[in-house]
Amino acid sequence: MANLDSKDIDAVCGLVDDLCGICWDDSKAYLIESRLEDLVKEQGCENYQDLVRKVRAELVPGLKEQVIDAVTTxxxxxxxxxxPFEAMKNKLLPELIDNKAGSVFPRRLRIWSAACSTGQEVYSIAMTLAQTLPDYKDWDIQVLGTDISPAAVEHAREGVYDHLEIGRGMDQEHLQKHFVKQGDTWKVSDDLRSMCSFHQRNLHEQFTCIGPFDIIFCRNVAIYFGDQERISLFERLAEVLTADGWIIVGSSESLASMGERWHPEQHCRASCYHPNMAAKDFV
Ligand SMILES: C[S@@+](CC[C@H](N)C(=O)[O-])C[C@H]1O[C@@H](n2cnc3c(N)ncnc32)[C@H](O)[C@@H]1O
Known part of the structure; x- marks a missing residue:
């Protein structure tokens, strides 16, 4: 196989942008090779441009999905x-629940993890709900997890994690309470699982038949997008929020540069946003 040249880089960056809206440029040559070299070989392609052609022509069933799985982090x-979980427990949920008292659906909560990867964020939200609302089984709660990567969504849906995965941030109390040991792995309990659902979804596509949500977690994904796509994404997320709903972004992310619409509120050191609806026309 020939070495990666500038035409290969352009072709791959164009494809990654079209498929996922992820901005890669020639500084990502190492990433292109490490993520896609195996696929180029497996598909018997002459070079990376050849792989891109195959994906675009949809000649191989499932190849597009394999590329998406490979290029996403x-x-x-x-x-x-x-x-964010402290803020949810101590500020967001108590306030949302108070606001719902006397409404048509006082016990309904809808939360969306908009780039849920392999599910840890979704189940962490569900565990926080279970901790905050001891009678959570009597509530109408749905935590939706979506991601563009089919393999990540499948992993999340299965809810089975190995020692390495469990070792990253899980404490004994939550593990004992919400997981069942299965050989060398841990499976999410049926109670927790029944609160959660998972779908493959590209955040750059229209949000049809979705929402409204009380809280949207959109963390550590918009960093991969261009400025316009990022602004458009948060505008569209604001459209599927309830009137008093919240958006939570990653700890290194901020919407402050996106204009009047977005003013962060700090709760328990997490940046939480209520979109300023009055500022909509100025965006
Ligand atoms: C770094 S992970 C963040 C996971 C989780 N939100 C967290 O903060 O731990 C980023 C996720 O965004 C997903 N992603 C990237 N582009 C996407 C897109 N256009 N639509 C939906 N998900 C996307 C990736 O597949 C990946 O699972």
Whole structure:
């Protein structure tokens, strides 16, 4: 196989942008090789441009999905950054629940993990709900996890984790309470699992038949997108929030540069956002 040249890089970056909206450029040559070299070989391609042609022509069933799985970074852990879960427990949920009292659906909660990777964020949200609402089984709760990577969504849906995965942020109390040991792995309990559902979804596509949500976790994904796509994404997320709903972003992310619409509120050291609906027309 020939070495990666500038035409290969352009072709791959164009494909990755079209499939996932992820911005790669020639500084990502090492990533292209490490993520896609095996696929180029397996598919008997002459070079990376050849692989791109095959994907675009949809000649091989499932190849597009394999490329998406390979180029996405599914790094995640349990209770990542801890502060959003503290904010949920101490501020967001009590406030949302108070607001719902006397409404048509006082016991309904909808939460979306918009790039859920292999599910740790979704189940951490569900565990936080179980901890905050001891009678959670009597509530109408749904935690939706979506991600563009079919392999990550399948892993999340299965809810089975090995020692290495469990070792990243899980504490003994939650493990004993919400997981069942299966040989060398741990499986999410049926109670926790029944609160959660999973779907493959590309955040760049229209959000049809989804929401409204009380809380949206959109963490550590928009960092891979271009500026316009990032602004558009959060605009569309705001459209599927309830009137008093919250958006939570990653600890190194901020929406502050996106204009009047977005002012962070710090709760338990987490940046939480209520979109300023009055500022919509200025965006
Ligand atoms: C670094 S992980 C973050 C997981 C989790 N939110 C967290 O903070 O631990 C980023 C995830 O975004 C997903 N992703 C990337 N582009 C996406 C897109 N266009 N639509 C939906 N998910 C996407 C990847 O597949 C990956 O699982």
């Amino acid at each position: 599914n790094e995640t852990l349990w209770f990542r950054d801890s502060s």
